[in-house]
Amino acid sequence: MKQDKAIFKAVHSRKSPILSAGFNSRMMDQIYHAEAKRKKRSYILSLSSIAVASLGLISLAAYLLKDHIPLNVTLQFPAFLSLNEFISRYGFSFYIGFLILLLMIIDTTFRTFRHKRESDKFRQFK
Amino acid sequence: MRLSYNMENQEELIYIKRILEGETNLFSCFLEKYSSSIYSLIVRIIPSREDAEELVQDTFLKAFRKLVTFKGDCSFSTWLYRIAYNTAISETRKRKIILPLLDEKMMETLTDDDMDTLFERDEDEVLLQKLEIAIDQLNVEEKTLITLYYYEAKPVAEIAVVFEQTTDNIKVKLFRVRKKIYALMNQ
Structure with missing residues (x-):
């Protein structure tokens, strides 16, 4: 193909209009907004999946306890645990539940702290 | 020429990686670099300046949302042009444009x-x-x-x-x- 000087000149002779003032900063606002929405969506999604998984496990545990594990089962703890005397099967379950709750509280605290720090960082860039 | 093109590509890939890791503010570099050329492409397809500007916004938003799918097998600008072209095409499909018949x-x-x-x-x-x-x-x-x-x-x-x-x-x-x-x- 030849150089097509005439087409080249005709295409270049038309001046391209310039984007309106502040386009890039408006666009960046939209990008930050989209990013915040994406993070919120993924947070809700992960929280929902954790909730569903937890509910599933609790239901499974309840089902197993009710129908498949005889009530006369005694839990054997190793001797070095001197809790044998007062930890019943239900006590142990509450202990695990308490641990999960504690971990969830710690997790939420750290997430909130990180989220706050990132928001401060974004504000700084803006 | 080819070397500088590759270096630019590598640099852009690093920027993209950092954006995906949470440094959203780096996306402004791409905006500074490509918004005018994307606009000049779209404004030649869609004559209304306001509509063209809106399509540029759509293009960059789509690019940001799909950034994770960019694998670097072509230059970032080419990838952006593809999004811009597809965005403009779907916009023009909504409008009926009568083109002249040719002999x-x-x-x-x-x-x-x-x-x-x-x-x-x-x-x-x-x-x-x-x-x-x-x-x-x-x-x-x-x-x-x-x-x-x-x-x-x-x-x-x-x-x-x-x-x-x-x-x-x-x-x-x-x-x-x-x-x-x-x-x-x-x-």
């Missing part, structure tokens, strides 16, 4: 020499005006092709990526567009 027989009888002679005359102002009018009458795909090849000086291989076609197809299309421009000028 197909006349187009078939055109020779390469006729076109080469005419398109080399870049001093003739009347011819240039006629050319501008003819380019305005092209369809979206042809306008994009002309803009990318003659205005943005993109190589055929990159244009092929934008259109998701082979380089041979693009060469054939460029040849046909030249014929069509010639025919439109002589109608």
Whole structure:
């Protein structure tokens, strides 16, 4: 193909209009907004999946306890645990539940702290 | 030239990685670099400046949302042009644009020499005006092709990526567009 000087000149002779003032900063606002929405969506999604998984496990545990594990089962703890005397099967379950709750509280605290720090960082860039 | 292109590509890949890791503010570098060229492409397809600006916004938002899918197998600008072209195409589908009918027989009888002679005359102002009018009458795909090849000086291989076609197809299309421009000028 030849150089097509005439087409080249005709295409270049038309001046391209310039984007309106502040386009890039408006666009960046939209990008930050989209990013915040994406993070919120993924947070809700992960929280929902954790909730569903937890509910599933609790239901499974309840089902197993009710129908498949005889009530006369005694839990054997190793001797070095001197809790044998007062930890019943239900006590142990509450202990695990308490641990999960504690971990969830710690997790939420750290997430909130990180989220706050990132928001401060974004504000700084803006 | 090739080395600097690769270096630029590598740099952009690093930026993309950092954006995906949470440094959203780095996206402004891409905006600074490409917003004008994307706008000049879209404004040639969609004549309304306001609509074109809105489509530029859509293009960059789509690019940001799909950033994770960019694998670096083409340059970032080519990838952006592809999004811009698809966005503009779907917008034009909503509008009915009536294009002029062409004499197909006349187009078939055109020779390469006729076109080469005419398109080399870049001093003739009347011819240039006629050319501008003819380019305005092209369809979206042809306008994009002309803009990318003659205005943005993109190589055929990159244009092929934008259109998701082979380089041979693009060469054939460029040849046909030249014929069509010639025919439109002589109608």
